Amino acid sequence: MRPAIVLFGDSITQLSFRPGGWGASLADTYSRKADVVLRGYGGYNTRWALFLLHHIFPLDSSKPPVATTIFFGANDAALAGRTSERQHVPVDEYKENLKKIVHHLKKCSPTMLIVLITPPPVDEEGRNEYAGSLYGKNARELPERTNEVTGTYAQQCVQLSDELGVGAIDIWSKMQETEGWQKKFLSDGLHLTPEGNAVVYQEVIRVFNGAWLCAEEMPHDFPSHSEIDESDPKKAFEQRCL
Amino acid sequence: MRPAIVLFGDSITQLSFRPGGWGASLADTYSRKADVVLRGYGGYNTRWALFLLHHIFPLDSSKPPVATTIFFGANDAALAGRTSERQHVPVDEYKENLKKIVHHLKKCSPTMLIVLITPPPVDEEGRNEYAGSLYGKNARELPERTNEVTGTYAQQCVQLSDELGVGAIDIWSKMQETEGWQKKFLSDGLHLTPEGNAVVYQEVIRVFNGAWLCAEEMPHDFPSHSEIDESDPKKAFEQRCL
Numbered sequence: 001m002r003p004a005i006v007l008f009g010d011s012i013t014q015l016s017f018r019p020g021g022w023g024a025s026l027a028d029t030y031s032r033k034a035d036v037v038l039r040g041y042g043g044y045n046t047r048w049a050l051f052l053l054h055h056i057f058p059l060d061s062s063k064p065p066v067a068t069t070i071f072f073g074a075n076d077a078a079l080a081g082r083t084s085e086r087q088h089v090p091v092d093e094y095k096e097n098l099k100k101i102v103h104h105l106k107k108c109s110p111t112m113l114i115v116l117i118t119p120p121p122v123d124e125e126g127r128n129e130y131a132g133s134l135y136g137k138n139a140r141e142l143p144e145r146t147n148e149v150t151g152t153y154a155q156q157c158v159q160l161s162d163e164l165g166v167g168a169i170d171i172w173s174k175m176q177e178t179e180g181w182q183k184k185f186l187s188d189g190l191h192l193t194p195e196g197n198a199v200v201y202q203e204v205i206r207v208f209n210g211a212w213l214c215a216e217e218m219p220h221d222f223p224s225h226s227e228i229d230e231s232d233p234k235k236a237f238e239q240r241c242l
Numbered sequence: 243m244r245p246a247i248v249l250f251g252d253s254i255t256q257l258s259f260r261p262g263g264w265g266a267s268l269a270d271t272y273s274r275k276a277d278v279v280l281r282g283y284g285g286y287n288t289r290w291a292l293f294l295l296h297h298i299f300p301l302d303s304s305k306p307p308v309a310t311t312i313f314f315g316a317n318d319a320a321l322a323g324r325t326s327e328r329q330h331v332p333v334d335e336y337k338e339n340l341k342k343i344v345h346h347l348k349k350c351s352p353t354m355l356i357v358l359i360t361p362p363p364v365d366e367e368g369r370n371e372y373a374g375s376l377y378g379k380n381a382r383e384l385p386e387r388t389n390e391v392t393g394t395y396a397q398q399c400v401q402l403s404d405e406l407g408v409g410a411i412d413i414w415s416k417m418q419e420t421e422g423w424q425k426k427f428l429s430d431g432l433h434l435t436p437e438g439n440a441v442v443y444q445e446v447i448r449v450f451n452g453a454w455l456c457a458e459e460m461p462h463d464f465p466s467h468s469e470i471d472e473s474d475p476k477k478a479f480e481q482r483c484l
Contacts, residue, residue, distance in 0.1 A: 001297060017259075017270040024266035028259040030282055040272055044466025051479040055243060075467075086472040182363075193263075222294060224375060225285025225317075230328040237293040 002221055004063070005030065005213075006037045007070030008049070008056065008101075008186035012120065012192060012200075014040025020194030022201040029205065034066065044073040045089045046097035053101060057108045064109035067213055069204060070101055073157060074190060077150040084144040091108035095156040102164050115204065115209050118154035121175050122147040123182035126189025135203065145190065146234040167211065169203045244262065244463055246305070247272065247455075248279045250291070250298065250343075251313030254442075258283025262436030264443040264483040269448065275460040288339035289316040289333045295343065299350045306351035309431050310344065310456055311446060312343055315361030315399060316432060319392040326386040337398040344406050357409035357446065360396035363417050364437065365424035369430025387432065409453065411445045442447060 007013045007023050016023030017038060027036040039056050044229030049072055056066065076094040078084035089097065098116060105114050105180070122145045131139035154172035175196065176179045182189070185196030192200065208214065224235040249255045249265050256380040258265030259280060263446040269278040283291070299306065320418050322325035331339065340358060347356050357375045373381035396399055396414035403410030417438065418422045424431070427438030434442065450456065 001341075014273055015270075017266045017273065019266070020261050021266065021270075022260070025258045026262065026270065027269070027280060028257075029265065031256055031259065031282065035279060038269060038275060040273065041464065041467070048470055048475055050466070051475065055464070085409075087467070221299075222283065225283070225290065225329070228290055233290055233293065237290075 003034045003066040004037050005034050006039055006065040006068045008039045008068055010044045011042035013071050014042045020197050022197040025201040026030055029215045032220045033215055035234045046072045046086050046094050047089050050097055053104045055077055057105060059108055061226040069103055069115045069117055071117040073153045077119055077146050077153045078176055081142040083140045091152050091156055094153055095160050098160055102166055115207050116157050118157040118160045118172045119150050121172050122150045123186050124188055126182055130188040141184035166209045171200060175199055243307040247277045247281050248274050248281055248307040248310045250281045250310055252286045253284035255313050256284045264439040267350055267443040271457045272298040274462045275457055286315045287329050288336050291330050292339055295346045299347060309355035310347055311357045315395045318399050319361055319395045320386050324384055324386040325382045333398055335396055335399055336395055337402050339441055340402055343409055356396055357456055358399050358403045359411045360399040360414045361392050363414050365408050365428050365431040366394045368428055372430040409449045417441055
């Protein structure tokens, strides 16, 4: 009955229904208007995400989502030769994989609103502190991710959105406009604080509103309780449901 | 692909994806296991909810929800002859309407886990303060809801769950076990604070765990990233997806 908005991504999507999370805030904003569907896969890179496409977005679906956010890259950008190497995907392949995801979604529904989100910036100091808190003296000495390298992934993501004519949110750049972004927006140098979640939420809403998916302009499902005539409730439901 | 858990109710359900909300917490807990579907209708009583049944829970659905929470009564218990009179439903009819909802859901799926939730307690002082903050001297002098009357609705809800053999959460009683529940759990004498939301969340999880719907025991959709062999990722997906 209601349109679906799918959030497809890695842990930053999977964790988006925690208190203050950007996914939960979207679900609240679109309450009674659209269903926000959580498809976040912690630890996944775009190479592994490709295996999920046909399952999550079957081409023969009679009701594909009206909008999808694609939010990968934080794991692709893990450095080769470092502790998170197994998640690493070269930047050219990352871009190619994102392209395959977008093409699949367009095949699924040519009218789907597709929004690519870049990985957030990386606070290397925060990552070190986090590794130290987990492993103490045994923590790796060299960073597994750097902000600079993640930035090259963000650039390719934005460039691809231009090439394909789909929406993009450069959260890597956006967050770094704010002083103190390292601790303000990131809890462990990589994942989002409630304030960081709020930035993602606001950016997604900005892009959705700029397209045709503005919650305020979408109809409620079913009459508002104030429209129901208490002496003849059936009337409001006949007008709005049939 | 994933099972659905539907939250069906009034504003206390509709608002459950705000920060700290019980719905968002459920979505987080069942992330990668079940979809939590928000079907909250602010201001609705059980009489009006009946009009939604065939739309939200069509009898011919090939994939009915695995579980549904039914959380009405806060509006039914608005007093006749007072400012919220239009929402009032007599307690016998409230029970009868709940019974119709449960019967419909059982017809929809005989295996569905159905959980009735009583209305929360009412803090009459909090309601007065809220009315005063909205209308000043023009606020109604007599309360539109009382805790005592709402308690009779809660009793009937619990009794019905016994009669029908479905789950029940007596949130009206549960909250009043905690000293200072009036301000601790209720923001305006009726709706829930984050702490009040946490009580609902914990109770729903307790009932779900007691049935077979324990998140920890449910399989992830798709392999965990740690199960994926980076040199042969296809293998993990063939084992888990086909």
